[in-house]
Amino acid sequence: MTNPLSSVIPSYTWNRPLGLGWDKPYTVRYASNIDDGPWHGMPLGGFGAGCIGRSSRGDFNLWHIDGGEHTFKNIAACQFSVFESSGSSSQAYALSTAAPEDGSLSAWRWYPASEAGEQGSREKGGNVHTGTYHALYPRSWFVYENVLQAQLTCEQFSPIWANNYKETSYPVAVFLWNAHNRTNAPITLSIMLTWQNMVGWFTNALKSPKVKIRDDGSPVYEYQLRLGESQGNYNQLVENQEYIGCFLSQVTENQPVQEGDGSWCIATLKHPQVEVFYHTRWNPAGRGEELWQSFARDGSLPNYVDETSATDNTQVGAAIAIRFTLQPGESLEIPFALAWDCPVTEFAAGINYYRRYTDFFNRSGKNAWAIASTALTEYQNWRSQIQTWQQPILEREDLPAWLKMALFNELYDLTSGGTLWSAASELDPIGQFAVLECLDYRWYESLDVRLYGSFALLMLFPELEKSVIRAFARAIPQSDDNQRIIGYYYTIGADTTTAPRKIAGATPHDLGAPNEHVWEQTNYTCYQDCNLWKDLGSDFVLQVYRDFLLTGADDVQFLADCWDAIVQTLDYLKTFDKDGDGIPENSGAPDQTFDDWRLQGVSAYCGGLWIAALEAAIAISDILLMNRRGAENTEELGRQKSTYQTWLQQSRLIYEAKLWNGKYYRLDSESGSDVVMADQLCGQFYARLLGLPDIVESDRALSALQTVYDACFLKFQNGQFGAANGVLPDGSPENPKATHPLEVWTGINFGIAAFLVQMGMKDEALRLTQAVVKQIYDNGLQFRTPEAITASGTFRASTYLRAMAIWAIYLVY
Template sequence: MTTSPFPEIPSCSWQRPIGLGWDKPYTVRYVSNIDDGPWHGMPLGGFGAGCIGRSSRGDFNLWHIDGGEHLFKSFPSCQFSVFESTGSSSKAYALSTEIPEDGTLQSWQWYPPSTTTQATGTYHALYPRSWFVYENVLQTQLTCEQFSPIWANNYQETSYPVAVFVWKAHNPTNAPITLSIMLTWENIVGWFTNALKSPDLQIRDDGSPVYEYQPRLGESKGNYNHIVENTEFFGCFLGRVPTGLPIQEGDGSWCIATPKNPRMEVFYHTHFNPVGSGADLWESFSTDGYLPNYLNATPADADTRLGAALAVRCTLQPGETLEIPFTLAWDFPVTEFAEGINYYRRYTDFFSRYGDNAFAITSRGLEQYQVWRAQIQNWQKPILDREDLPEWFKMALFNELYDLTSGGTLWSAASEIDPIGQFAVLECLDYRWYESLDVRLYGSFALLILFPELEKSVIRAFARAIPHSDDHLRVIGYYYTIGAETKKAIRKVAKATPHDLGAPNEWVWEKTNYTCYQDCNLWKDLSSDFVLQVYRDFLFTGSHDVQFLVDCWDAIVQTLDYLKTFDLDGDGIPENSGAPDQTFDDWLLNGVSAYCGGLWLAALESAIAIADILTNHRGTENTEKTDKLRSQKSIYQSWLQQSRPIYEQKLWNGQYYRLDSESGSDVVMADQLCGQFYTRLLGLPDIVPSNHAHSALQTVYEACFVKFYDGKFGAANGVLPDGSPENPKATHPLEVWTGINFGLAAFLVQMGMKNEAMQLTQAVVEQIYDNGLQFRTPEAITPVGTFRASTYLRPMAIWAIYMMFI
């Protein structure tokens, strides 16, 4: 309880009227891709702990409790409700504008949605905090702030499976108001694990490998609810009768809790029917804001589902403001990949691993929420206070971090080899494999800046994977999509850099190269991507963790040697094969390419710099190793000396760099100089003349952005100099890739074109946040209002733009 004013909501937060829909939201480009619709809100929950989402309608509808799996569905009984009495009249609402479609809870009164002429409130979001401000319905001025304890360089609380809801109520009238806030929650213990323990892998129409996820929704046998309390806090614990077996995925508990306070009355009900009429709660709550204090801990049978409810009632005197916190926590310690491959989650390093800690976690939240909120504010304040950054940019900068929570995120418990655990985020929900290296070349800037130790843990996982092989043959999906003869390839070639760290149905971090859309062993960017990220992470984490370079060096040598084997004509630069063999994996490149060739040159420069650091570090301690380093450096210097003029000779056309050396294409590729961007970022010598870089970048800006639909959507990946398509039926060249655009904008800032960078970035941000793509930012959008690959990793490249302003 407090007399402080309403929480100050940052002016740059994303805003949406509560319950107001979209006239023409973006829709999915391919019917096989996930399209949950626009009702996405900011996720709640710690990294790798599982998360939930509450939309601007007020419903809880996103459930990423099972690591790496996705469920988008409203459970109506998981809900906040409010009762208000002014003495002469009273009203009660469940605070969602979404009336259950299945006819359940028909006794409940649902909050009225906003219209285009009358708002019933506003939803605000600035990750990791969001707010509901209720207006024009109640006499009470009511706000709910919700967040989880996430802030930069925090490797403990950021992992917690907890959500804090801080209600602030102000009485602006001259008479007392009785107010009651109720949190109801269904006991969904046991629901979030795949009932298909060995799901069959299939190739869908877009060539991507998929498997069926079948959660155990509604399977509540053995679930029970009971009251938990101590001297400070009161809660409802939602558990399941133990089986006597070791804890498995899906085993655990939920808890809802609130503080005890003499000004507040707390009521409860531990056994209501969440799929009935709801009258067992609503009759008492809507009459006088109370619950019957019904206690029944009898476990559910096979045909029963259980809900628990907690209500807090108080009286607001005229002019008074009260704060009423609730916390929600869940404790599901185990993530299972393939059957029997189990990992404990990071938060279990701070709580036990028995799945019964939900009340302890909620209690921690109630004890610490004010400290947590202050930590978040202190982290964000220096950025929010910057007058040189526009409000829309600050909004997108923080909100794009949502993916670190809801991107199927994994964060394992600590081990001797990984002292803060292992970390991974999905490429996206449609391409459900982890930390795709070509994508994270752009999208990992957020992790690098904010959680550098997690960033290095990911790169170490790639370094460990590079020497390994996997001879299992797989069908390559790309040929399926173009109607060509089926081709197969082995999964992982030794010394090739893997594309990804695996998928949640197998063994993440151990079985890599899950994707089979292309044969990633043939890709010409992955090896370079790895080397660049190693050196980048070393530099931007203080340039002192030489052991990190030592851990990665052998892998660097192996993978650069492997990539060099694709230099078939001996000119020093590995050639693209005429198949889509790089991150634009629907786009054929042939011969020396601007994209992959530039990354190769930048990687060689990085490897040379790393060799110098390791040589200086070892000094004369080990002459044999020092001599090997010097010999390896000499090899890279000779490759670089040979290949740099070839790159210029084969690709420079006097205005920009050609797509490649053999296709004859005149297309202007937006990301043609990614390698040059990285060399400048890393303080290395330019790989192309500075005036050529400026000319190429200006051409990209004009052709791919300004002349492509008048700059409304962002920069297309590749068009002719007049902005028209080379092939109107092309896919990747004519898409606007959100993360590539942010990477391009960072390059523009780096080259002194700040105004152009911000115009480009704003166009993309507006498309995302004005058209129902918030908190599910896709890889690609098109000018006809479609998108592909939602909840994508690469858009966190917006933090690369911010890095240019630091």
């Protein structure tokens, strides 16, 4: 501790002055969509373990502790505070610029916010800069300036790095404080961590919540958080020779651990040069005097121990503080750990899964102290592992700084996307994994979306990626005949339309939702009839072959495991080829990822994916034939390959004849639209990515891509926002009232940028990507990247999976 590790902040962070608001942050397009406002910071916590978020105000305000559920609320008692004394003067602050709005903790003094203006100035009557927040996932920093005499920095991180399938699952956060005395006199500092006992809060009080159709056609269910229900909660002091902390748990009567049950722990190191103080039972709903009176006076706490459990309508908090004196020029580094152990995720009532981290700790829910102790033992190694992983990317001189920043920060969704990661089983040796499509469309791993958004998972955690694809392979043969209302027709005022939930052979859209049985009950969304979609089957085949190729091209068993599902879904998709010309047609209802956009006949988007999928299936069959895997009957494999070759030959001719207009590929063959679809050649991008034959001639692909760049990006709002999904060649809308065509989809843009790089248009790719990144990170959308933004400053569908497609740019760069 007396020889602190260097706390150098990389120069590639997203950063913002502490507490500085936004003049005109983006707001939601539809009132029914979630809009928490711009105060989002980098999340803390392992994949599938639940996570918390702390914003650039310093408040802890994001609580994704219940798997798949979103709670955004500043819980003010969860906070760091600092006391400083030098000579005859002293000061103390709770280190959030957002004081509680409910009148609680009124005895506390809150840290001053920065005001707009030049950083570094704090002149009377002038601009105020009180510090800077930095984020480069999974690390973030608070740098406190111009208020304290000491130089004070807090680095936050969880143990997340590529190809790490153990610590990446841990429910823990490390807060590494670095204090330096740059004055010529001694300074005494005390750092306090307070935490509210929230055991039991994070579960749905409604065990069979009602599902209804929202005004945007999406299914939603009721969720009642047990916020504030603390009866039976207690806190105790825990320590050993090395560490000391407060353990927050609940009184149980030897019953099985339920969702929401468990423990929390705040802890720190012991050291001979440091005094430790504590308080195990204070009232977070009161004025906070029992802590603040002594802390603001001299940086101490009363060392009060009381393990009495909370009665009804009572709240209990715990606190630890460390006090030390720095001589002139001296520095000290101090770690705090925050851990939580909520081992169970419940889907529908009674359907419980244990979280992945329970493979390394037991399933009692009493492990928060053990997890925190592990963090205090390993934090230096963890930080070193993160740096080792990130450094080669950060050191690349050919990558612009803003791209390095966005590459890592867009990974936030792997932590805070309602992420599930189950404990290992014989069938799934590293567990099952899933990330929500987004917070508004709350179902897992939407296949059309992850065609783009799964590149990050594939490149960094390939075994998790394969586990998701295996789940889809298992689901394709399944059926569910239950009829459901299709929400799209509800939104356009049409007659009620119903459809079966899942037809055997159809590739499901998603792996289910948190209120049912994820991985087992698929196709949760009912906005459209996903059994009719013309891209999902192709998406599945392409992702299977992609995951095989880009993870070493040696896991033939993975291909064999997926082969029957490939055959079934291609056969199913071919049934939509109504005229027998080899290529399925779109039906006129929105039946693909742009699910508000009607395509009719052969379409550039779905047709191109179909051709690429046939090429991938042929390549897979060759590998299986060569390795004698995946089919007892090699003659059957050969017949299937021959069938796909016939379909492919037919499809290529039809695609060109019906869609090429001499400059770009038409939206479809029957609508008569002249719209330039931005993502018209996604199939060509995938074919080239996977080393398959081009689905169109290279010069035509280049012409189409240049047309997209010119019409959808440069001529759409002068290239400020990114590429719109579909506009006329002059950049104007075909229908000014259309939804999807005039939106800029963040993930689609990153996919198009990867295609631009692939086709040798690197400068154009960077300009397009930078425009989108700038909109996200300059306008309060950080760490909640939406699916769509509009030129009027609105967004739709925050915390969206598809945006991790930015890693596709890095893959091909």
